[in-house]
Amino acid sequence: MAQKKSSSNKAAKTVTKMTKKAAKKAAKKNPALVIVILIIVLALIVGAGFLIYHFASKNKNNSKNHDHQVTEIKNPDISIYFLELGNEYTGDSTYIKAGDVDILIDAGSRNASAGTISSFVDEYCTDGKLEYVIATHAHQDHIAGFVGTNAVKGIFEKYECENIIDFNLHNTTSKVYNDYITKRDAEIASGAKHFTALDCWNQTNGGKRKYQLTERVEMEILYQDFYEKESDDENNYSVCVMFNNMDNHYLFTGDLEKAGEKSLVAKNTLPQVQLFKGAHHGSYTANTLDLLNVIKPEVVCICCCAGSDEYTSNPANMFPAQAAIDRLGLFTDKIYVTTVVDDKNKYKSLNGNILFASDGSKYAIKGSASDTILKDTEWFKANRTWPTK
Numbered sequence: 214m215a216q217k218k219s220s221s222n223k224a225a226k227t228v229t230k231m232t233k234k235a236a237k238k239a240a241k242k243n244p245a246l247v248i249v250i251l252i253i254v255l256a257l258i259v260g261a262g263f264l265i266y267h268f269a270s271k272n273k274n275n276s277k278n279h280d281h282q283v284t285e286i287k288n289p290d291i292s293i294y295f296l297e298l299g300n301e302y303t304g305d306s307t308y309i310k311a312g313d314v315d316i317l318i319d320a321g322s323r324n325a326s327a328g329t330i331s332s333f334v335d336e337y338c339t340d341g342k343l344e345y346v347i348a349t350h351a352h353q354d355h356i357a358g359f360v361g362t363n364a365v366k367g368i369f370e371k372y373e374c375e376n377i378i379d380f381n382l383h384n385t386t387s388k389v390y391n392d393y394i395t396k397r398d399a400e401i402a403s404g405a406k407h408f409t410a411l412d413c414w415n416q417t418n419g420g421k422r423k424y425q426l427t428e429r430v431e432m433e434i435l436y437q438d439f440y441e442k443e444s445d446d447e448n449n450y451s452v453c454v455m456f457n458n459m460d461n462h463y464l465f466t467g468d469l470e471k472a473g474e475k476s477l478v479a480k481n482t483l484p485q486v487q488l489f490k491g492a493h494h495g496s497y498t499a500n501t502l503d504l505l506n507v508i509k510p511e512v513v514c515i516c517c518c519a520g521s522d523e524y525t526s527n528p529a530n531m532f533p534a535q536a537a538i539d540r541l542g543l544f545t546d547k548i549y550v551t552t553v554v555d556d557k558n559k560y561k562s563l564n565g566n567i568l569f570a571s572d573g574s575k576y577a578i579k580g581s582a583s584d585t586i587l588k589d590t591e592w593f594k595a596n597r598t599w600p601t602k
């Protein structure tokens with residue numbers, strides 16, 4: 214083998230010598246040919262450089278996916294993403310992945326948010342199918358993205374929605390509500406199954422109380438009185454959902470208000486929860502101690518544009534409200550908020566898209582913009598105070 218190698222080296226040296234000789238000869242004979250060869254070599258170098266640059270930027274784009282991953286949880290049972298909606302308006306949209314099952318709870322805040330939501334979802338959902346879509350109640354900031362615009366396909370059109378679970382009652386007759394019903398019914402006509410939260414609770418029309426998503430994750434539709442009792446407040450019709458992940462629990466109550474929270478506690482045996490989606494965007498009219506004393510949340514994620522005057526001119530009541538923080542803060546300082554707006558109504562990320570990932574025994578949180586807990590943010594220091602126990 215060694216002999217072979219040395220003889221092949223010898224051969225290579227001879228070839229190189231011959232090539233050099235040939236090159237010298239050629240240069241003497243035909244200088245134009247040498248220039249042509251040099252140009253070809255130069256072109257090859259530039260081409261290789263371009264290819265390297267191209268692949269490097271492609272990899273950079275691919276790594277965008279990993280911005281939203283939590284390295285501490287190697288194999289999450291469930292990844293829950295609280296989305297920023299691409300404008301200065303508060304609204305909810307939560308994308309959840311458990312194994313191969315894709316779930317979307319709400320699609321606020323405006324019709325055009327459909328584009329922001331779907332471009333995020335498409336990073337993770339590769340088969341164009343959402344197994345479960347939940348619309349908590351009939352307000353624009355929760356359903357507009359299901360509708361979309363002429364230019365941007367709504368969620369019902371963009372995805373094959375296998376199961377749609379939504380509110381049983383509504384007061385509103387708004388355009389966005391009517392558009393929601395039109396688009397939802399078109400999706401049902403093309404094969405989607407549809408249940409109201411009351412169907413699920415009563416186990417009628419094919420609805421179920423519990424959906425086993427994976428071996429380790431179950432989705433449970435909870436009961437509250439306003440599935441079938443009228444309320445002046447549309448928010449109280451909100452569908453309430455618990456995800457049970459072994460001994461860990463994650464609670465979503467839409468914009469449920471005080472009376473709804475009271476009923477939720479009375480009608481279910483609620484466990485202590487690791488994650489609570491801050492109710493009604495962190496409003497002082499929700500997040501009551503009736504509920505919090507039972508669920509004792511360890512992490513609270515709030516979808517809102519902090520400090521926006523969209524719903525009130527009273528700074529203390531702007532989401533997330535001081536009174537809500539006074540109560541939530543009794544249980545945890547792990548409060549995260551998607552977005553903040555400045556006095557010119559310009560929005561920017563606070564935590565950004567917030568990921569809560571869990572393997573059923575431990576969990577971690579990561580914001581696309583920052584991991585800073587609310588009480589340590591500049592916005593909080595300038596606008597809110599932390600409760601003293």
Ligand SMILES: [Zn+2]
Nearest residue numbers: 304352354468
């Ligand atoms: Zn809302």
